[in-house]
Every structure is written in structure tokens, then in C-alpha cells.
Amino acid sequence: MTDLSRIRNFSIIAHIDHGKSTLADRLIQLTGGLTEREMKAQVLDNMEIEQERGITIKSQTVRLNWQAADGETYELNLMDTPGHVDFAYEVSRSLAACEGALLVVDAAQGVEAQTLANVYQSIEHDHEIVPVINKIDLPAADPDKVKLEIEEVIGLDAEHAVEASAKTGIGIEEILQAIVDRIPPPTGDREKPLKAMLVDSWYDPYLGVVILVRVQDGVLKRGQQIKFMQAGTQHLVDRVGCFTPKRVELDELGPGEIGFITAQIKEVSQTAVGDTITTVKNPTEKPLPGFKEVQPVVFCGLFPVDAADFEKLRESLYKLRLNDASFSFEMETSAALGFGFRCGFLGLLHLEIIQERLTREYDLDLITTAPSVVYRMDLAHTKNEDAKTIELHNPADMPDVNRIISIEEPWIKATIYTPDEYLGGILKLCQDRRGIQKELTYVGGRAQVVYELPLNEVVFDFYDRLKSISKGYASFDYEQIGYREGDLVKMSILVNEEPVDALSMIVHRGTAEERGRGMCERLKELIPRHLFKIPIQAAIGGKIIARETISAMRKDVTAKCYGGDATRKRKLLEKQKKGKAKMREYGNVSIPQEAFIAALKMGDDN
Amino acid sequence: MSGDPLALYVHWPFCVQKCPYCDFNSHVREEVDQAEWREALLADLAHEARLLPGRRLHSIFFGGGTPSLMDPATVAALIDAATGHWPAESDIEITLEANPNSAEARRFDELARAEVNRISLGLQSFDDEALHFLGRAHSASEGLAALDAAQRAVPRVSFDLIYALPGDTRQAWEKSLGRALSLGTEHLSLYQLTIEPGTRFETMVRKGDFTPLGEEESAELFELTQAMTEEAGLPAYEISNHARLGAESRHNRTYWHYHDYAGIGPGAHGRRLGQRTMRHRKPENFLSAVQRNGHGIVEEAPLSPLEAAHEALVMGLRLDEGIEPDALARRIGVEKIVDEEAVARIERLGLLTRDERLRLTRPGKLLLDRVLAEIAA
Numbered sequence: 001m002t003d004l005s006r007i008r009n010f011s012i013i014a015h016i017d018h019g020k021s022t023l024a025d026r027l028i029q030l031t032g033g034l035t036e037r038e039m040k041a042q043v044l045d046n047m048e049i050e051q052e053r054g055i056t057i058k059s060q061t062v063r064l065n066w067q068a069a070d071g072e073t074y075e076l077n078l079m080d081t082p083g084h085v086d087f088a089y090e091v092s093r094s095l096a097a098c099e100g101a102l103l104v105v106d107a108a109q110g111v112e113a114q115t116l117a118n119v120y121q122s123i124e125h126d127h128e129i130v131p132v133i134n135k136i137d138l139p140a141a142d143p144d145k146v147k148l149e150i151e152e153v154i155g156l157d158a159e160h161a162v163e164a165s166a167k168t169g170i171g172i173e174e175i176l177q178a179i180v181d182r183i184p185p186p187t188g189d190r191e192k193p194l195k196a197m198l199v200d201s202w203y204d205p206y207l208g209v210v211i212l213v214r215v216q217d218g219v220l221k222r223g224q225q226i227k228f229m230q231a232g233t234q235h236l237v238d239r240v241g242c243f244t245p246k247r248v249e250l251d252e253l254g255p256g257e258i259g260f261i262t263a264q265i266k267e268v269s270q271t272a273v274g275d276t277i278t279t280v281k282n283p284t285e286k287p288l289p290g291f292k293e294v295q296p297v298v299f300c301g302l303f304p305v306d307a308a309d310f311e312k313l314r315e316s317l318y319k320l321r322l323n324d325a326s327f328s329f330e331m332e333t334s335a336a337l338g339f340g341f342r343c344g345f346l347g348l349l350h351l352e353i354i355q356e357r358l359t360r361e362y363d364l365d366l367i368t369t370a371p372s373v374v375y376r377m378d379l380a381h382t383k384n385e386d387a388k389t390i391e392l393h394n395p396a397d398m399p400d401v402n403r404i405i406s407i408e409e410p411w412i413k414a415t416i417y418t419p420d421e422y423l424g425g426i427l428k429l430c431q432d433r434r435g436i437q438k439e440l441t442y443v444g445g446r447a448q449v450v451y452e453l454p455l456n457e458v459v460f461d462f463y464d465r466l467k468s469i470s471k472g473y474a475s476f477d478y479e480q481i482g483y484r485e486g487d488l489v490k491m492s493i494l495v496n497e498e499p500v501d502a503l504s505m506i507v508h509r510g511t512a513e514e515r516g517r518g519m520c521e522r523l524k525e526l527i528p529r530h531l532f533k534i535p536i537q538a539a540i541g542g543k544i545i546a547r548e549t550i551s552a553m554r555k556d557v558t559a560k561c562y563g564g565d566a567t568r569k570r571k572l573l574e575k576q577k578k579g580k581a582k583m584r585e586y587g588n589v590s591i592p593q594e595a596f597i598a599a600l601k602m603g604d605d606n
Numbered sequence: 607m608s609g610d611p612l613a614l615y616v617h618w619p620f621c622v623q624k625c626p627y628c629d630f631n632s633h634v635r636e637e638v639d640q641a642e643w644r645e646a647l648l649a650d651l652a653h654e655a656r657l658l659p660g661r662r663l664h665s666i667f668f669g670g671g672t673p674s675l676m677d678p679a680t681v682a683a684l685i686d687a688a689t690g691h692w693p694a695e696s697d698i699e700i701t702l703e704a705n706p707n708s709a710e711a712r713r714f715d716e717l718a719r720a721e722v723n724r725i726s727l728g729l730q731s732f733d734d735e736a737l738h739f740l741g742r743a744h745s746a747s748e749g750l751a752a753l754d755a756a757q758r759a760v761p762r763v764s765f766d767l768i769y770a771l772p773g774d775t776r777q778a779w780e781k782s783l784g785r786a787l788s789l790g791t792e793h794l795s796l797y798q799l800t801i802e803p804g805t806r807f808e809t810m811v812r813k814g815d816f817t818p819l820g821e822e823e824s825a826e827l828f829e830l831t832q833a834m835t836e837e838a839g840l841p842a843y844e845i846s847n848h849a850r851l852g853a854e855s856r857h858n859r860t861y862w863h864y865h866d867y868a869g870i871g872p873g874a875h876g877r878r879l880g881q882r883t884m885r886h887r888k889p890e891n892f893l894s895a896v897q898r899n900g901h902g903i904v905e906e907a908p909l910s911p912l913e914a915a916h917e918a919l920v921m922g923l924r925l926d927e928g929i930e931p932d933a934l935a936r937r938i939g940v941e942k943i944v945d946e947e948a949v950a951r952i953e954r955l956g957l958l959t960r961d962e963r964l965r966l967t968r969p970g971k972l973l974l975d976r977v978l979a980e981i982a983a
Binding site: 531554557563564567569570577588 | 613615669797798799800821822824825828845846858860864867869873874875876882884913919920921951952955957971972973974975976977979
């Protein structure tokens with residue numbers, strides 16, 4: 001255990017591409033956490049998808065031991081936090097475990113909007129922020145200008161900003177010294193009852209569930225009987241340790257320290273991020289503040305393309321959930337799609353990540369139905385049933401319209417930071433999505449805009465569109481602000497006169513026509529031509545609100561086919577048949593599986 | 607089956623130059639040792655003969671490559687050997703593909719003496735500009751002279767045209783086809799230009815050097831072709847083949863009826879007794895395989911009943927007469943050859959008719975490949 005005065009806990013704030021991962025690697029290397037040979041580029045983003053998308057999904061932490069100028073060895077805990085709005089709560093818990101942050105700014109590009117949002121979040125947690133001007137080796141580097149920008153735009157004193165190049169190794173020692181000198185040590189009391197925060201958890205096939213903790217008070221030891229205060233469960237600690245980034249076992253974790261424990265827990269769902277850990281014998285009186293139960297907000301159906309894969313899908317979902325308690329699933333049956341699962345996610349990115357992992361790691365071909373939020377409906381009484389309020393997760397379960405007294409939908413408060421040149425496009429986007437502007441403030445050349453938006457206007461592709469309008473510069477953060485009544489209707493999509501339940505969605509009456517038209521246009525592009533012409537229609541109740549037609553195929557015939565071609569033609573036929581088996585048929589129309597999600601993404605013209 | 611008449615295909619793999627649209631197994635070599643090739647092909651033939659005893663020979667087809675570049679003596683030796691291995695039917699059809707160059711045309715009489723009785727001439731176009739685009743070495747007038755020579759040399763002559771070239775118009779094709787129908791042959795092969803993978807045309811299209819004719823325009827030209835040939839008494843008996851009644855290519859019908867055929871020479875495919883055979887494609891590899899093994903086979907494998915059913919369907923539906931699904935299924939030994947539910951569905955679209963026979967309608971013919979994917983069992 002290390003004395004509080006020699007512990008520093010920090011995170012790194014950086015815009016994508018400004019060198020966060022490279023800097024982290026360099027810090028690990030310099031402090032000897034890994035040998036040259038063990039360094040794999042960007043150690044912290046270790047999941048394949050994380051590396052490809054350049055985002056962090058799970059919190060990672062690395063303990064660096066470093067001898068400072070005063071001759072003392074310090075324990076520096078670097079916390080790498082998830083980088084996406086879908087995981088906003090996880091981010092806030094990770095930040096709560098630190099006392100400071102490095103703000104990494106590209107010496108050539110300067111402060112970016114995304115950085116700004118993260119800095120403010122860090123400041124909200126009372127963090128000490130150490131500015132680092134990275135990439136000073138670049139020819140276009142202008143550290144003085146960037147310092148001025150940090151002072152003017154963010155309002156931080158940049159006089160002592162560290163100039164560095166993570167790529168060449170310049171300034172790395174100075175960064176470590178600045179962490180020691182400027183970030184305050186954590187506070188805590190070793191003599192008090194144990195009080196620790198559950199920062200994150202994941203499933204490891206050898207260890208079971210590994211829990212990342214930050215100890216506030218008291219000591220966390222192997223052999224202790226501990227209690228999760230929110231969950232109300234008890235567990236026996238069988239391992240205590242930290243990552244350097246290699247796993248190192250320790251005897252105990254003291255106040256201010258960040259590390260991991262295992263406690264013979266089999267499922268991540270038993271460990272809620274933000275929960276307070278204490279001992280059974282001598283529990284603390286008050287849990288840590290800020291606990292929130294993470295609840296899925298976006299729902300969609302996942303169905304195997306091949307019905308025979310249903311069990312495999314069930315098993316795969318179960319395995320994924322071992323490591324990610326924030327999504328839920330329950331069985332669902334659909335007339336057209338057969339057996340599948342209704343799954344809940346934190347957001348659309350989370351949905352896409354899970355879908356991608358199922359496809360890639362578990363080799364499943366899936367059909368994903370239109371994402372939906374949870375609606376509340378007041379239903380009138382019928383002959384057989386009393387009036388009641390229901391929660392609707394699936395547009396396919398929409399009750400008889402005549403029985404619906406009112407529908408309520410979830411709303412969010414969205415905060416967007418953007419360079420002001422993109423403001424016009426962003427305001428239009430929010431306006432188009434039924435947003436209500438609450439605030440608009442300018443800071444330097446940037447704007448902060450706060451909107452209230454219906455969540456169902458956001459789940460499809462709002463984030464993608466925002467990124468595209470702002471060329472990636474705008475940041476987006478949101479919180480749910482409750483339910484409001486809305487004029488909502490169920491829009492069905494008919495392909496060759498037959499409703500495709502996977503594409504039906506609940507939309508606002510005012511935007512229904514535009515959404516319907518967009519869907520029909522995109523489906524026209526996504527569905528290949530058939531032997532007959534295919535009408536594609538969007539309908540509300542019995543009323544058609546939009547229509548497109550895919551014309552029939554005219555010619556598909558091999559001109560020459562003789563004895564030598566029999567093999568080739570047979571193989572082609574077998575391939576075609578296989579491809580056809582991967583599509584779903586509605587009204588004799590084969591719809592490629594990628595069309596289901598692609599149809600929902602609204603194009604630039606919308 | 608073992609009692610059925612047999613078709614023999616002989617592949618001559620050499621060409622003077624490679625045409626940019628052609629994906630057949632053809633090679634350009636400075637020199638070809640005719641004697642060595644004669645021996646190799648005879649040995650390859652003898653191998654097939656040993657495996658197919660007691661059959662009658664129905665047809666021989668010399669394809670390529672450019673088989674008109676073969677020494678007529680080699681052609682004669684192969685015909686003699688083949689009819690020695692298998693007794694020939696009295697009306698045996700012996701076809702040789704020829705390029706309409708003046709040099710090759712001079713050999714037609716000699717080939718006729720070797721008992722070649724049908725010449726299939728690669729005329730391709732009556733337009734010099736189109737011939738140039740297609741990379742052909744002959745001019746339109748040379749082509750017509752060769753056609754005349756062929757018609758005088760052998761009793762049956764057919765020629766090929768390639769149409770639906772980039773920029774082709776209805777008027778131009780109407781004129782060309784009208785001319786083709788006036789030349790007195792009883793058989794015509796009319797192919798729409800297809801951009802095949804691995805050809806120079808494919809590269810050119812990818813690079814944007816030209817754009818193939820559109821689907822709608824090609825479909826219209828196909829329909830025009832059907833109407834004009836029918837009117838002239840040479841209706842389509844297969845997707846791209848037209849003949850006066852009785853003048854169809856017997857050899858090619860063997861493929862489309864999915865009967866046995868022996869295939870010898872580089873890259874030749876064969877179907878015999880439920881087996882599929884394939885020869886080495888590269889001429890040098892073929893020669894050394896024959897020297898080593900006494901035959902040029904690179905792959906020989908049994909076809910499963912389902913595979914055979916798919917092949918029979920793919921080949922058979924190309925014919926105007928269509929197939930008899932039940933009889934064909936019995937012959938191959940599968941329960942069914944088509945998915946009748948899909949057949950009924952496609953029939954409702956007017957693309958095929960199903961009584962005892964299953965036949966494509968005229969609009970159906972243009973969509974054959976897609977229809978196959980829908981109805982194959």
C-alpha cells in the first residue's frame with residue numbers, strides 16, 4: 001500500500017487523433033510497465049472493435065511507478081475512459097475516481113470541440129487539469145498559439161503547459177513530473193470503514209468477473225467478506241491487484257488507490273457500475289453519492305437469418321452479457337422473422353457494437369429490426385379489460401389505435417459543443433428532429449447549444465448526422481428528462497403489398513411523411529431488382545403516405561453455354577441459391593439483411 | 607447413360623492472337639509441333655475410348671482456340687481414330703470451328719476430305735469497325751469470301767455474330783441481321799456481347815474505356831432478333847442459336863440434353879457415366895500429363911445426383927423445347943429437379959409454361975439465369 005501523498009490518479013482528455021493512445025503507451029514504456037518487446041501499439045484499446053473504431057468501450061487502468069525529482073517513487077494511476085456518449089454514465093464514474101487530468105492538445109490543430117466537452121466534464125469533477133501540447137515535432141506546430149487558445153477558449157492557465165511529442169518521446173518525463181507536482185493526491189482515511197467505488201467490471205474466462213475499484217476509505221484485502229451496498233449482495237474477495245498493464249497481485253488496496261478485485265462472481269450483471277463496496281463486518285454508514293442504475297434506452301429485435309442458429313444466438317448473447325451488463329435480451333417471436341430476441345441497449349453505437357461482435361466473434365448472420373425507444377401508452381378499457389398503462393418496447397406490439405388514449409415518449413436534454421461555422425447545420429438538424437432550443441452560448445469561436453429532443457428522433461442516426469455535419473468536430477452529450485405526450489403513429493412499410501414488421505416504427509405524425517418517403521427511397525436502392533416490379537409503400541393505418549417502385553429486371557441470361565460451361569454454371573447456381581438463403585422473403589421479395597438497418601439511416605438530403 | 611449415343615469434343619488451344627472478349631482456353635505460341643500434338647490428342651482420345659466401350663459416335667466437334675489452324679492431317683487422324691474406337695452413326699455430324707481468314711479458308715476442301723461435314727465460322731460482324739473493336743484479324747469482305755468457300759466445301763455451314771456492342775442501335779442490328787439471314791446458311795449463332803471476367807474487355811470497362819450496352823437496349827435487340835429469325839424460318843432453338851427445323855447442331859444439343867460427352871485436349875470438360883472430367887488447361891502441362899499418364903486429365907470426380915440435376919436444368923432450359931422435369935429427374939435419380947412452388951410462381955409472372963414440359967416464354971428467356979436460381983430444386 002502506498003501513502004496517500006505519493007498517489008496520483010488521472011485520466012487523459014484528448015480529441016480523437018491528438019495522440020491519447022500514443023501518449024499512454026509512451027508513459028507505460030518510460031515507467032517500465034512493459035518492455036519494448038511487450039509493447040503492442042495502443043495497449044489500452046485491446047478489443048478488436050475498439051481498435052478499429054478508435055473508441056474505448058471498457059474502462060482500463062494502468063498503474064505506473066515512477067521516481068520523481070524528489071527521489072520518492074510515486075504510484076500514478078492512469079484511467080482510460082470510454083469515449084462515447086452511449087457510455088456517458090461509465091465515463092462519469094471513471095472521472096469520479098480521479099483527481100486530475102492531462103489535457104492533450106495537438107500543437108498544430110489546437111483545441112477541438114470534443115476536447116472542450118470533455119474538459120468541462122472533468123472540471124465539473126473538480127479535477128486539476130494539466131495541459132500538454134503534443135506533436136511539437138510537427139513542422140506546423142505552433143505551441144504558443146495553442147497555449148493562447150487554451151487560455152482564451154477553455155479558460156485554463158496554460159503558462160506551464162508541457163510541450164511534448166509522444167511519438168518521439170520529447171517531454172514525457174516532464175509530463176510525469178507535472179502529474180506529481182500539480183495533480184493533488186487523493187484524500188481518504190485508512191482507519192475508517194471500507195468505502196470503495198465499483199468503477200467498472202468485465203468478464204475474464206480465467207478469473208471470472210474482474211472488478212475495477214477506487215478505494216475511498218479503509219483497506220480492501222484478500223479474504224475479506226464484502227458487500228455491494230446498492231445490490232445488497234455479499235462476496236468473498238479472493239484476489240486483489242492492479243494492472244501495470246500486466247496483472248499484478250497485491251495484498252491490499254488502501255485509500256486513494258485504484259486496482260482490481262475478484263470475488264468469485266460469475267456474471268457482470270451482478271456488479272453495477274457506481275455501486276459502493278464495503279465490508280460485511282464493519283460497514284460504512286453512507287454509500288458514495290451519484291449511483292444510477294443503467295437502463296437500456298434503445299430496443300431492437302435480433303433474429304438469426306438461419307432459424308437453426310437460434311440456440312447459437314441465445315448462447316452468444318448470454319456470453320456477451322457476461323461482460324456487458326448494460327444490455328438486456330428476452331425472447332421474441334415474429335410472424336416473418338421467426339424466433340429471436342428483443343434486446344435493449346444504451347444507444348445506437350452500443351447496439352452496433354453488440355451486433356458487430358455477434359457477427360464477427362460468434363459468426364452469426366443477423367437481421368436487426370428498426371431500433372425503438374420505450375413508449376408509454378394509456379389504454380382505454382375494453383369489454384374484457386380495464387383501462388391500463390403499458391410500456392411499449394416493440395412497434396410490432398402496438399395496440400389497437402382506437403384503444404389508445406395517449407402516447408408518451410422519452411425526451412432528452414442534449415448539449416452540443418461545436419465550432420460556430422457548423423452551428424447553422426446543427427440547429428437545422430435539431431429543428432428537423434422536433435428539438436426545442438433551450439440555450440445558445442458562444443465561447444470564443446465555439447458555440448454551446450442545449451436542446452430538448454425526443455429520444456426517438458435521436459436513436460437512429462442523430463449522432464452520425466451530427467458528426468457528418470460538423471466534420472467530426474461537434475460533441476454531443478445527453479441526459480434523459482422524462483416522458484412527454486406526443487402525436488405519435490405507427491408507420492408500416494409494405495414491400496410488394498406485404499407489411500415488413502422489422503421495418504415498422506413509431507414516428508411523429510408531423511414527420512411521418514418525410515420519414516416514410518426517405519425509407520421508401522432508400523429501400524428502392526437497397527433491394528435488388530426482381531423478376532417482377534415491386535411497390536414499396538409507407539403507410540399509417542390503411543393510408544399510404546409514400547410510394548416507390550422497383551422496376552422488374554429485364555435481362556439476365558448467359559449468351560454462351562456449352563459443354564465446358566456446365567461446371568461453372570452449376571457453381572454459379574449454387575452460389576445464387578446460397579445467397580438467396582441469406583435473404584428474407586416478404587411477399588416473395590428477397591430483402592438483403594444489411595437493408596434493414598441501412599434503410600433506417602437517413603441520408604444527407606434529410 | 608451407357609447405351610446413349612456419344613458426343614466427342616476435341617479442343618485445339620492455339621490462336622494467332624487473343625480476342626479481347628474471349629474467355630475460352632486459348633493460347634498464343636510461336637510454334638506448335640503438329641506431330642507431337644497429334645500423338646498427344648490420339649493418346650488422350652484412346653484413354654476415353656477405353657472407359658466408354660460399346661458406344662456409338664453421334665458427333666465430333668473441333669473447338670478452340672482456333673481449330674482451323676490444325677493440320678488437316680491431324681483432324682483426319684483424330685476422326686479416323688474416333689470412328690475406329692466407336693462405330694459412327696450413319697448421319698454423324700463432324701463440326702470444325704474456323705476463323706474466316708483467307709489462309710484458313712484454303713483448307714476447307716482438305717477438311718471436307720477428312721470428313722468434316724459442318725463448319726462453324728467466326729464471322730462475328732459485317733462491319734470492319736466492329737471487327738476492329740472485337741480484335742478480329744479479318745475484314746468483313748474476307749469473312750464473306752470464307753463463308754462462300756465453306757458453303758462450297760461442306761454441306762452444312764453456320765456462322766457466329768456478336769451483337770449488342772457498345773452504341774449498337776436497333777437500325778444497325780436490323781440491317782446486319784437481315785444480311786445474315788440472306789446468306790443462305792441454315793444455322794446461325796447470335797451472341798450478345800458479354801464482358802467476361804479476366805478478359806481484356808473487362809479491364810477496359812473497369813477503366814472506363816467503354817460502357818457496355820444497357821440492359822434495356824440489349825433486351826430490345828434480343829427481342830428484335832427473335833422476331834426476325836422466326837420470320838425468316840430460322841427460329842431460336844436455344845438462347846443464342848437459330849436454325850431451320852432439322853438443321854440444329856446435334857453436337858451442342860447433346861450438352862443441352864445433358865447426355866454424355868467425352869472431352870479431350872487442353873481444358874476440355876467431359877461428362878461420362880456420372881463423372882465429370884477436366885483436362886489440364888495449359889498446353890505444356892497437358893502434353894506432359896499425356897506423356898506421363900497416357901491422358902490429360904487434371905480432375906475427375908463423381909457428380910452427386912443434386913449436382914447433376916442442377917447441371918441438367920441449367921443446360922436444358924436453354925432449349926426452346928425446354929425440359930421434361932419428371933423424366934429428367936427419373937433419369938438422374940433425384941426426386942425432383944425443380945421446386946414446383948417456385949415454378950408456379952414464375953409461371954404466374956408469364957416467364958415460363960409448365961405442362962408435361964417446362965419451357966421458358968420469350969420474356970422468360972431473357973431472364974433465364976435468374977429464373978434458374980428461383981426454381982432449381
